[in-house]
Amino acid sequence: MGNTKETRTFDAIVIGSGISGGWAAKEFTEKGLKTLVLERGRDVQHLKDYPTTNKYPWEFEHRGDITADVKEANPVVSRCYAFREDAMHFFVKDTEHPYVQDKPFDWIRGYQVGGKSLLWARQTQRWSDFDFEGPARDGFAVDWPIRYKDIAPWYSHVEKFAGISGNKDGLPNLPDGEFLPPLELSCVENYFKDFVSKNYKDRNVIYARCAHLTEPQPIHLEQGRGQCQKRNLCQRGCPFGGYFSSNSSTLPWAQRTGNLTMRPHSVVHSIIYDEQKGKATGVRVVDTQSKEMIEYYANVIFVNAAAVNTNIILLNSTSHRFPNGLGNDSGVLGKYFAFHNYRGHISAEYDGFKDSTTDGRTPTSAYLPRFRNVVKQETDFLRGYAAGFSSGRGKNMHTEGFGKTLKENLFNPETTGWYVGSHMMGETIPKESNKLTLDASKKDEWGIPLLHLDIAYDDNDEKMLKDFFEQMTEMYTKAGFTNIKTGDSKQAPGLDIHEMGGVRMGNDPKTSMLNKWNQLHACKNVFVTDGACMTSTSTQNPSLTYMALTARAVDYAVTQLKKNEL
Amino acid sequence: MPLNRRTVLKQFLYMSAGMALLPACLQHHAKSSMLLKHIAIDGDQEKTLAELSETIIPATTTPGAKDVSAHLFVLTMVDDCFTKADRDRWQAGFAAFEKMSNDLNGKNYLSSTPQQREALLTKLETVKDEKDDAAWFYQATKRLTIRCYTSSKFYLTKVQVYELVPSRYKGCVPYKPAARKVA
Ligand SMILES: Cc1cc2nc3c(=O)[nH]c(=O)nc-3n(C[C@H](O)[C@H](O)[C@H](O)COP(=O)(O)OP(=O)(O)OC[C@H]3O[C@@H](n4cnc5c(N)ncnc54)[C@H](O)[C@@H]3O)c2cc1C
Numbered sequence: 001m002g003n004t005k006e007t008r009t010f011d012a013i014v015i016g017s018g019i020s021g022g023w024a025a026k027e028f029t030e031k032g033l034k035t036l037v038l039e040r041g042r043d044v045q046h047l048k049d050y051p052t053t054n055k056y057p058w059e060f061e062h063r064g065d066i067t068a069d070v071k072e073a074n075p076v077v078s079r080c081y082a083f084r085e086d087a088m089h090f091f092v093k094d095t096e097h098p099y100v101q102d103k104p105f106d107w108i109r110g111y112q113v114g115g116k117s118l119l120w121a122r123q124t125q126r127w128s129d130f131d132f133e134g135p136a137r138d139g140f141a142v143d144w145p146i147r148y149k150d151i152a153p154w155y156s157h158v159e160k161f162a163g164i165s166g167n168k169d170g171l172p173n174l175p176d177g178e179f180l181p182p183l184e185l186s187c188v189e190n191y192f193k194d195f196v197s198k199n200y201k202d203r204n205v206i207y208a209r210c211a212h213l214t215e216p217q218p219i220h221l222e223q224g225r226g227q228c229q230k231r232n233l234c235q236r237g238c239p240f241g242g243y244f245s246s247n248s249s250t251l252p253w254a255q256r257t258g259n260l261t262m263r264p265h266s267v268v269h270s271i272i273y274d275e276q277k278g279k280a281t282g283v284r285v286v287d288t289q290s291k292e293m294i295e296y297y298a299n300v301i302f303v304n305a306a307a308v309n310t311n312i313i314l315l316n317s318t319s320h321r322f323p324n325g326l327g328n329d330s331g332v333l334g335k336y337f338a339f340h341n342y343r344g345h346i347s348a349e350y351d352g353f354k355d356s357t358t359d360g361r362t363p364t365s366a367y368l369p370r371f372r373n374v375v376k377q378e379t380d381f382l383r384g385y386a387a388g389f390s391s392g393r394g395k396n397m398h399t400e401g402f403g404k405t406l407k408e409n410l411f412n413p414e415t416t417g418w419y420v421g422s423h424m425m426g427e428t429i430p431k432e433s434n435k436l437t438l439d440a441s442k443k444d445e446w447g448i449p450l451l452h453l454d455i456a457y458d459d460n461d462e463k464m465l466k467d468f469f470e471q472m473t474e475m476y477t478k479a480g481f482t483n484i485k486t487g488d489s490k491q492a493p494g495l496d497i498h499e500m501g502g503v504r505m506g507n508d509p510k511t512s513m514l515n516k517w518n519q520l521h522a523c524k525n526v527f528v529t530d531g532a533c534m535t536s537t538s539t540q541n542p543s544l545t546y547m548a549l550t551a552r553a554v555d556y557a558v559t560q561l562k563k564n565e566l
Numbered sequence: 567m568p569l570n571r572r573t574v575l576k577q578f579l580y581m582s583a584g585m586a587l588l589p590a591c592l593q594h595h596a597k598s599s600m601l602l603k604h605i606a607i608d609g610d611q612e613k614t615l616a617e618l619s620e621t622i623i624p625a626t627t628t629p630g631a632k633d634v635s636a637h638l639f640v641l642t643m644v645d646d647c648f649t650k651a652d653r654d655r656w657q658a659g660f661a662a663f664e665k666m667s668n669d670l671n672g673k674n675y676l677s678s679t680p681q682q683r684e685a686l687l688t689k690l691e692t693v694k695d696e697k698d699d700a701a702w703f704y705q706a707t708k709r710l711t712i713r714c715y716t717s718s719k720f721y722l723t724k725v726q727v728y729e730l731v732p733s734r735y736k737g738c739v740p741y742k743p744a745a746r747k748v749a
Contacts, residue, residue, distance in 0.1 A: 056730060057717045063639075067646040069603075184737030229733045357741040360734040393741075395726075399712055402622045402687050404749065407630075410623070410716055411725050411749040415741070 018115020021304035022246030041111035050237030166209035307531035327520035341426030659703025
């Protein structure tokens with residue numbers, strides 16, 4: 001490949017190769033567009049680049065622990081539960097890309113081909129109109145420019161390809177999808193499920209839908225993926241392709257079309273805006289190895305760098321026409337940033353089912369969809385929370401003493417009774433004051449202004465946390481669980497890793513950045529379909545929605561390109 | 567809270583200074599078989615740890631702590647994963663442990679008989695004072711020894727079998743208590 005302007009020109013450019021960028025790449029290349037994917041991190045090839053995937057516990061020098069030096073040098077990423085010896089190579093270390101926390105914000109990142117799709121917990125729940133209508137009903141943010149019917153076919157489209165295991169639960173607040181068979185729930189999970197539906201008319205405990213191939217279909221085998229083997233070592237990369245990641249699914253698929261050019265080590269610095277043409281013509285990239293700045297060109301640009309980096313790229317794309325960041329006529333770019341409140345957790349014991357246990361491992365759990373304020377406002381706080389619910393029996397080792405007695409005890413650990421636990425996933429309200437800005441003078445290694453994050457919980461979050469404790473404690477108590485313990489992790493925003501907003505969708509260009517097609521109101525050939533586009537957060541794990549929005553937006557963009565409208 | 571380059575640099579200097587100091591501490595003794603970054607351990611201390619771990623989990627008809635190199639795991643974990651405060655306390659506790667051995671048995675741990683070693687550990691097991699460095703050292707070392715043993719290849723293939731690829735999940739199966747295993 002030479003280095004002429006021509007060889008640096010494509011039909012489409014996708015910034016980022018994670019969950020959303022992978023989908024953009026797949027959809028564009030399948031539709032015949034020559035597509036360049038720019039990825040700031042290194043290449044990670046499915047199977048080949050999963051160095052720890054087949055390791056046994058004893059093969060890890062520190063048995064999974066992170067060393068004190070690494071923790072001390074990287075306090076933020078060290079707080080992520082999945083940052084362990086087996087997967088730490090897929091996380092960005094704090095020192096590798098500093099940012100300024102005007103208020104504490106744990107920014108957890110994966111910079112590599114595949115992004116965080118290698119690391120995610122694979123929970124995939126659809127939104128319903130109770131979620132899309134939230135801002136309009138409750139008077140916050142702006143109205144979503146779409147409703148469930150707009151995205152439903154696209155949920156189906158991505159679910160079929162990614163492979164989502166689930167149960168048809170028939171709940172209006174958590175629509176069913178295209179499901180592969182569910183795995184089993186445990187006896188205690190089934191007990192709690194029955195208990196809750198008998199005792200609470202609007203509450204349900206269901207099998208948590210997840211991106212695992214419980215029964216691969218031809219479309220999955222064609223991707224080279226096989227059945228989930230219940231290893232629960234997903235964060236290492238799966239040798240069976242049992243869960244959905246860009247690396248195992250969308251990217252190799254895009255590669256096979258012959259239309260994909262993947263360029264790792266390429267930090268997108270900014271988007272080039274052509275004042276005459278009135279649209280974007282390409283991007284400026286800093287090659288992380290040569291530190292050289294190179295320009296690439298295309299008719300359409302998809303920004304999928306994950307919510308925070310997408311905001312940075314747009315804020316840094318200034319021009320005469322857009323002095324405050326690309327498409328930022330409204331002044332809302334970087335504002336109304338939100339996340340999920342994951343602070344609350346609760347655990348307990350259950351004295352029943354002593355004659356039963358589980359066998360093997362499950363990659364998912366049970367799930368309580370949001371039950372607060374669903375149909376109408378009923379509490380002193382807005383919106384609500386979903387919760388996970390999991391259970392199991394543990395092994396208890398008696399470790400007192402030494403010598404033969406101790407050894408005998410180690411050989412014969414005692415099986416405990418059942419434990420149960422839940423964690424909260426609360427909706428937070430996007431506010432103008434929760435914002436991202438760029439430093440006026442300090443720059444990062446690639447010449448991009450340093451990011452400032454100014455994000456905090458509010459009173460609504462505190463009230464909701466309290467309600468989570470009260471309601472869960474009540475349900476747990478009534479269900480006969482004992483030794484109930486609640487805990488507030490007090491974790492900073494960000495550690496939920498569901499950061500959203502800053503480039504929100506809306507009907508009105510005066511108060512939003514993107515229209516109903518995820519297209520910048522003011523620069524029609526630039527689309528944002530990652531978490532940055534989210535007008536509100538609801539309570540569902542968000543990535544499935546990013547996938548569906550991305551596929552939908554690519555479909556629209558390609559139609560517009562054909563009509564010469566971009 | 568961007569990590570300031572200077573802190574990182576300082577840490578790096580601290581580490582390399584630690585390494586530079588290491589040989590000096592070892593002049594009178596055989597070297598530890600491991601290259602340690604932070605703590606200073608000589609060959610005798612390494613042997614002492616091996617014997618201590620073996621008293622904690624002795625070889626019987628099945629392997630003991632020494633067979634799974636538990637003492638080397640203890641050193642790796644203390645050196646790499648303990649905070650500086652805990653590393654320091656562990657080292658001070660090691661010295662206190664030896665002193666306790668001398669006080670009780672008139673000799674250090676390595677030269678003690680199996681009965682003398684057991685007498686010392688029996689005494690340490692009863693210490694409730696959280697400020698006692700020798701007991702803290704002993705409990706920390708014991709915890710790591712147990713962790714190493716119960717995550718060793720031997721234990722996870724022969725005692726409690728770890729399945730890398732279970733290929734199944736059953737949510738509700740009859741619970742049958744396992745037959746008692748002879749250690
Ligand atoms: C431990 C963990 C558990 C999670 N669990 C779940 C879950 O259960 N369910 C769920 O829905 N979500 C979950 N998430 C969140 C999920 O991973 C993200 O929502 C998802 O990956 C976002 O997709 P994305 O494409 O926006 O970003 P990413 O997947 O992060 O991909 C963004 C890519 O863009 C690249 N990039 C960034 N900046 C630039 C630039 N300037 N130039 C070029 N490239 C750039 C990055 O290197 C990266 O590869 C979890 C995340 C983690 C870490």
